[in-house]
Amino acid sequence: MTGTDRAVLRQLVEDGNEEAADRLAHLAAADGDVETLKYLIDAGNQSAGDLLAKRAAEKGDLETLEYLIDNGIMSAVDQRATIASEMGDAATLQRLAEEGSEVARALLTRTISDTE
Numbered sequence: 001m002t003g004t005d006r007a008v009l010r011q012l013v014e015d016g017n018e019e020a021a022d023r024l025a026h027l028a029a030a031d032g033d034v035e036t037l038k039y040l041i042d043a044g045n046q047s048a049g050d051l052l053a054k055r056a057a058e059k060g061d062l063e064t065l066e067y068l069i070d071n072g073i074m075s076a077v078d079q080r081a082t083i084a085s086e087m088g089d090a091a092t093l094q095r096l097a098e099e100g101s102e103v104a105r106a107l108l109t110r111t112i113s114d115t116e
Helices: 003-014 018-031 034-042 046-059 062-070 074-087 090-098 102-115
Strands: none
Touching: 003 018, 018 034, 018 046, 034 046, 034 062, 046 062, 046 074, 062 074, 074 090, 074 102, 090 102
16 A cells, blocks of 8 residues: 555544544554554544554553553553563552453452462
């Protein structure tokens, strides 16, 4: 896809076209274009958030996961909770559980029962 095509997609996103936003999110994710994904997240596109959460989790990019959590992307919460569990980071699990993450709550319960 050319830069012109992406510019057209961006214009459609700005006009509120959700299909264009989803298409641009998938293209950006495939290219590793984090800035475009963040732009789409700021525009309210959930697909961009989910795709970036997956990418950040695969790379262990905790900073990006925290950015996504701050922007209400629930899949990032679950990804972050899983990484925290793998790292034995009970404090982060506790924080995420207190913020409403069922995944963090379950992982925290499992972590506590494993230590007893």
